[in-house]
Amino acid sequence: MTVTDPDVILGEGLVLRVPVRADRSRWLAMARDPDQLRLGSPAFVAVPETVEDLDVRIALAATAYASVTPGTLVMAGADEPDRLLGTIAWRLDVPPVLQVSDIGYSVHPDARGRGVARRALAALTRWLTTDPEGPAHARVQLDHSVENRASCRVALAAGFAQEGVRRAFLPLRDPDAPGGVRRHDVCLHGFVPGL
Numbered sequence: 158m159t160v161t162d163p164d165v166i167l168g169e170g171l172v173l174r175v176p177v178r179a180d181r182s183r184w185l186a187m188a189r190d191p192d193q194l195r196l197g198s199p200a201f202v203a204v205p206e207t208v209e210d211l212d213v214r215i216a217l218a219a220t221a222y223a224s225v226t227p228g229t230l231v232m233a234g235a236d237e238p239d240r241l242l243g244t245i246a247w248r249l250d251v252p253p254v255l256q257v258s259d260i261g262y263s264v265h266p267d268a269r270g271r272g273v274a275r276r277a278l279a280a281l282t283r284w285l286t287t288d289p290e291g292p293a294h295a296r297v298q299l300d301h302s303v304e305n306r307a308s309c310r311v312a313l314a315a316g317f318a319q320e321g322v323r324r325a326f327l328p329l330r331d332p333d334a335p336g337g338v339r340r341h342d343v344c345l346h347g348f349v350p351g352l
């Protein structure tokens with residue numbers, strides 16, 4: 158794959174690009190990783206069982222990026238853009254008129270602990286707020302389970318201030334909980350360019 162700006166978002170030694178079919182096996186392994194299931198994917202999001210289960214997400218992601226609307230991007234090293242290291246997605250959880258985006262991210266187990274999430278978060282946040290190709294949002298926010306210390310470190314390191322705790326907000330899978338789901342308190346983080 159040859160990648161050039163503006164095909165992708167470049168920054169922090171990473172490329173953020175639209176997913177392709179060749180990403181499916183690493184994406185599937187990441188989506189089924191125990192830490193991802195425990196602290197990453199909300200319980201209401203179906204866990205993909207086969208690579209084909211990712212095809213709809215791949216198709217939607219390409220359209221979303223082209224139209225500067227919410228979607229998922231693959232994180233990869235700038236020197237190895239074909240190899241999926243993780244995914245990062247942006248959403249509009251609050252009314253679009255507020256111009257606030259929400260971010261979620263996951264890193265493949267074999268790429269964790271190398272600053273991939275921190276760097277991808279910084280690069281996508283820059284694109285969402287100040288890049289002329291992005292949506293020019295006024296604020297970016299994310300939340301994570303209070304039990305997810307790694308995600309808290311990522312957010313702080315990328316410049317997202319801690320803004321409080323929202324109680325019993327996020328339903329996550331827990332085989333020991335009634336119905337296999339437990340609602341977690343989440344730590345809120347926000348980024349405002351220039352502040």
Ligand SMILES: CC(C)(COP(=O)(O)OP(=O)(O)OC[C@H]1O[C@@H](n2cnc3c(N)ncnc32)[C@H](O)[C@@H]1OP(=O)(O)O)[C@@H](O)C(=O)NCCC(=O)NCCS
Pocket residue numbers: 192193196197198261262263264265268269270271272273274275276300301302305306307308310311314
């Ligand atoms: C959370 C996650 C995205 C972090 O990705 P990553 O690329 O490994 O993160 P980084 O390397 O950028 O930073 C990791 C930070 O967390 C710290 N960390 C890693 N595991 C940790 C743990 N179990 N407890 C506390 N801190 C931890 C690292 O020391 C580092 O902090 P530092 O820079 O201050 O030393 C990754 O572990 C993951 O995908 N987990 C499963 C899914 C998930 O939790 N997604 C986020 C949902 S909000």
